[in-house]
Amino acid sequence: MRRGCGVVRKSRMFLSTNDSVNRCHTPTLQPEAHHAPNGNGSGRSASRLSLCLLFVTLASSFLHGQANHVVISEIYGGGGNSGSTWKNDFVELYNPTNAPISVDGWSVQYASALGSFGNFKTYLAGVIQPKSFFLVGEAAGAGGTRDLPTPDVIGAIAMGGTAGKIVLAKDTLTVTSVTGLSVVDFVGYGPTASLFEGSGAAPILTNTTSAERKSSASSTDLTLGPGGSEEKSGNGWDSNNNASDFVAQSNINPQNSASPKEPPPAIQAGIGVAYFPPVAVK
Numbered sequence: 001m002r003r004g005c006g007v008v009r010k011s012r013m014f015l016s017t018n019d020s021v022n023r024c025h026t027p028t029l030q031p032e033a034h035h036a037p038n039g040n041g042s043g044r045s046a047s048r049l050s051l052c053l054l055f056v057t058l059a060s061s062f063l064h065g066q067a068n069h070v071v072i073s074e075i076y077g078g079g080g081n082s083g084s085t086w087k088n089d090f091v092e093l094y095n096p097t098n099a100p101i102s103v104d105g106w107s108v109q110y111a112s113a114l115g116s117f118g119n120f121k122t123y124l125a126g127v128i129q130p131k132s133f134f135l136v137g138e139a140a141g142a143g144g145t146r147d148l149p150t151p152d153v154i155g156a157i158a159m160g161g162t163a164g165k166i167v168l169a170k171d172t173l174t175v176t177s178v179t180g181l182s183v184v185d186f187v188g189y190g191p192t193a194s195l196f197e198g199s200g201a202a203p204i205l206t207n208t209t210s211a212e213r214k215s216s217a218s219s220t221d222l223t224l225g226p227g228g229s230e231e232k233s234g235n236g237w238d239s240n241n242n243a244s245d246f247v248a249q250s251n252i253n254p255q256n257s258a259s260p261k262e263p264p265p266a267i268q269a270g271i272g273v274a275y276f277p278p279v280a281v282k
Helices: 040-064 265-270
Strands: 071-076 088-095 107-111 120-123 132-140 164-169 183-189 210-213 246-249
C-alpha cells in the first residue's frame, strides 16, 4: 500500500488485495481576500481528513488477513458416510488474487490427525483463474445422495471424517513441516490434529459439516451460507491461524472451476473507490 493518505483496497465484501490503491486527496488551502475566516472551512477540512484516515485504518485491518496465494478454502471428510449428503470427500481451493495461477506439478497431501505425510497424495494440473475455485474430489463412501460438481482433479484419498491434516504443496515431494519451502497452504482440522497453522486446528468435521475458510475476520457460518452477507465474497481470509480462519459449515458447497467467480466480476469492477475532491477553506 502506498503511504500517505492513500486508501483502501476496498471493503472485503468484495475486495481484492491486488487491486490498485485509490488516492485520497487532502484539502487544499486557498485563502480568499474578501471573506473573513469563520472556521467552517477548517472544520470541513478536519472532518474530511478524519474520514480519510478512518478508511486507511480499515484498509490496513482488511489487508492484514487477505491471502496473496491459492488457499485451501473448504475441506470435507464425511463423503459417503452415514447421514451424509455428498458421496465423496473433497478439498476445495480458491485463488483470491487478480492473476491466474498454474498448479501444474503441485499436490494435495493428506495425513491422519496423528500421522505423517507421505502415503496419500493427489497430483494437480491446471490453472486456477482469478477469484475462482478448483475442486479436488477424493474417495467415495457407500452412502450419500449427491455427486460432487465435476472435480477439476480426481483423487482417491479417504480423508478423516472428524480430524486430519491437508497441505497444498508446490511440488509432489513429501511435506515434513507446516513451514516447508514447498508449502502453499496448510490446514490441520479437528481437536486431535498434531500439526496446524497458528494457535490451533480448524473445527472438527462431521458427516454433515465441512471446514470452510472465512471471507473476513468476522465471517460466520451464517454470513457465508445461503443468503448470508458474504455468500459470494470468496474465501480469501488467511491470518495463518487455522483455529480462527475457518468455521464449521453445515451448508456444504463444493465449488469447481466452472462455478461463478467470487466476488462476481461486476462487483469487483464497481466498488472500492474512495475519493475526496479538493476543498477550498475559507
